[in-house]
Amino acid sequence: MPNQARPSTGEQARQHALARLRQAILHGEMAPAQRLVENELAEQFGVTRASVRAALIELESEGLVERIRNRGSRVRVVTVEEAVAITECRMVLEGLCAGKAAVEASDEQLDQLAALGEAMSKAVADGEPVTYSDLNHELHAHIRQFSGQQVAVGLLERLNGQLVRHRFQLALRPGRPQKSLSEHLAMIDTIRARDPQAAEAAVRAHLAGVIDALRE
């Protein structure tokens, strides 16, 4: 792995280490269950061990890293059962957000959702699962954002961080995009119709489908 660290700035070292490490885990550069030795990371990022340590503590409470006393840190592996439990929480929280978004969103924002829906339809028609997966993620992020529910947004972003690895597997499954597309379009339609209850139901139906898919 290349030493991409800055020339040892000395300024805001911890934040630098935190950002780099989080990105590395989220982008899958670190293998699951890989050991995270403080000294190695410190050298790799060009900061001191104390900064790495602080970053690891923070990542632990984000659920990305697992720390055991006197034993060290590992990239946390999320089992399928945990992924299901996490998605159940996403289900109700995103349902809350969708309901609020149906009420709170501006007309311009609703147009953005419509545009996203068309882009997703096109991606599926063109058979581009990666593009579709990106748009999918973007759609959910937009709905969260439009809800204005900052607490829920915070919780959801944390939960999503723990699912990076599972999301990949799901997107590439054959036939999956077709099924999920109609669910997504239903979410968009109900929000645009400014119907909170229907929007919540649509989001929950969609994520219930994701849970089924996770279980294979």
Added chain:
Amino acid sequence: MPNQARPSTGEQARQHALARLRQAILHGEMAPAQRLVENELAEQFGVTRASVRAALIELESEGLVERIRNRGSRVRVVTVEEAVAITECRMVLEGLCAGKAAVEASDEQLDQLAALGEAMSKAVADGEPVTYSDLNHELHAHIRQFSGQQVAVGLLERLNGQLVRHRFQLALRPGRPQKSLSEHLAMIDTIRARDPQAAEAAVRAHLAGVIDALRE
């Protein structure tokens, strides 16, 4: 404040500091918005500053303290708006738990809920709001626990930690226990009837009531 620190164990200092500090905040020993100076806390708890620092970083991501670069830490103050937003999240997450508890709980556990319900009725009849508040808290904790949904439990415990100060105010409001009691009994009944949808609805109705009360 008495120096309740151990005679400087040297072992697991950070965990000690973390526990003491969290307890102090949760028990209201620290005034809202009080400054938390690392040196003072270190001396108070009989640990080094690094341990206090680690504890503060962890408490920050729990939402109990607020940290600003080069400016220090404060006990985080939760505005009424935030308390409402937090309770909205609690509403959907506890709804999820109640639905699962209605399916997963054992018969013995359902009996525990029934017993709690009777105790709560008695506390209201006897006009003991503090006892009632404790039982209230206990009931919610039991339902969470019986759901077996560890992820939701984790999120809820964190959210509840941020509400300590608001909970007090709510419990002592005249007339509040009477209204909330019937809602709680409905929650218990629907779970004992093993009706997930009704249980979820009952919990959400109850917490919607709490939100109304929070808004005064």
Added chain:
DNA sequence: TCGAACAACATTGTCAACAATTTCGTTCGA
């Protein structure tokens, strides 16, 4: 008297060294 530059102070951020703990390989004995 009021405002701005300045300096002293308080506090956090960073660092390198030391102590404690765990892990793993080795040796000794049955």
Added chain:
DNA sequence: TCGAACGAAATTGTTGACAATGTTGTTCGA
């Protein structure tokens, strides 16, 4: 040959000191 005790290496936990940053009180000039 197998198992347990032992010891060395690796790694984390802790400590005190130093550097960077923000804050506050003071002085000088208009």
